[in-house]
Amino acid sequence: MNRRFLLAISMVALLAASAGCLGYVTGGGEITNETLDADPPAAYEWDTNADVRIEFQADSTYLTVSNVSDREELRLYEETGYGIEEPLEFRAFRYRYANGTVINGSQFREQGGEIEQTPDEVWVRFGEDMTDGTIAYTSDGSPRRFLARTYVKGSYEVVLPPGYTTDFWLFGHGSPRGYDVETVDGRERLVWEEVTTELIVVQAYRERDLPIFVGIFIIATAIGIAGYLYFRRQLEELRETRQEMGLDVEEEETDDFGDDGPPPGMR
Structure with a gap:
């Protein structure tokens, strides 16, 4: 009896045991x-x-x-x-x-x-x-x-x-x-x-535990709002840094294109 067959039998037995069979x-x-x-x-x-x-x-x-x-x-x-x-x-x-x-x-x-x-x-x-x-x-x-x-x-x-x-x-x-x-x-x-x-x-819940639950809910909500505001602030700072480094030039290129008119051959 080869090893693969023995391994297959072992796996089937293990699955049967775990499933309650x-x-x-x-x-x-x-x-x-x-x-x-x-x-x-x-x-x-x-x-x-x-x-x-x-x-x-x-x-x-x-x-x-x-x-x-x-x-x-x-x-x-x-x-x-x-x-x-x-x-x-x-x-x-x-x-x-x-x-x-x-x-x-x-x-x-x-x-x-x-x-x-x-x-x-x-x-x-x-x-x-x-x-x-x-x-x-x-x-x-x-x-x-x-x-x-x-x-x-x-x-x-x-x-x-x-x-x-x-x-x-x-x-x-x-x-x-x-x-x-x-x-x-x-x-x-x-x-x-x-x-x-x-x-x-x-x-259900115990009535005496309600203030604790409400306190946890308020704290979790405050942490969520603070995290969201911090994330927004980080994005703003990143955008400002890119503008200062001249990396955010998409808007300027669009404006220049509008001033120069249409491409050659389309005038």
Whole structure:
């Protein structure tokens, strides 16, 4: 076997590993009952009017509550910066029946539900008697720049941590447009009546950081203006120097040509 063939095989293996293709060989891993049964950082807000509620905590975790009525399964995944899909990492899974009974992840499995992780996603499959329920889980993310895939279409609400806001458009906003902003118990809430896009994006900032951001913006603007004026001044000095050295003679030649009249033969 020649060296070129071995090198080609090595390159293919390296590309497969970097793209995550080897995950299909090694398996996607399993989400343990211990992970699913972990305690959430705060109580899940089951009584919400939105189809999906995302609530941020001060420790950069977020709690998601999703209405999964009339669904047989749900695919949970996220996309890396290279366009590769990966399983959504979550914990503290709960399922709530329509009658209000809440069970944890291991009980969900015992009662006919499935939670299976592959190299690309996590599949949550519901049992025969789970036709009108709600799921909740905890994951990690920052409200400063948050991207959420809309696994469930419908109405959404995103609750920011205390002290965070999207009020100043330059540093805070939400996408898609058409949402309402309200404050409940001192926490800002973004509400969408209907979301059909693949992503929700929220960018927020701490209210106490706004003077710092404004100061940085003013300083950066002042530096930009000063740099522009300095550049213009350098160009002016260069032009004046060329004129003093007699290098900028294009205008004089044009004037002389105009005084002498047209070229010979054209008079």
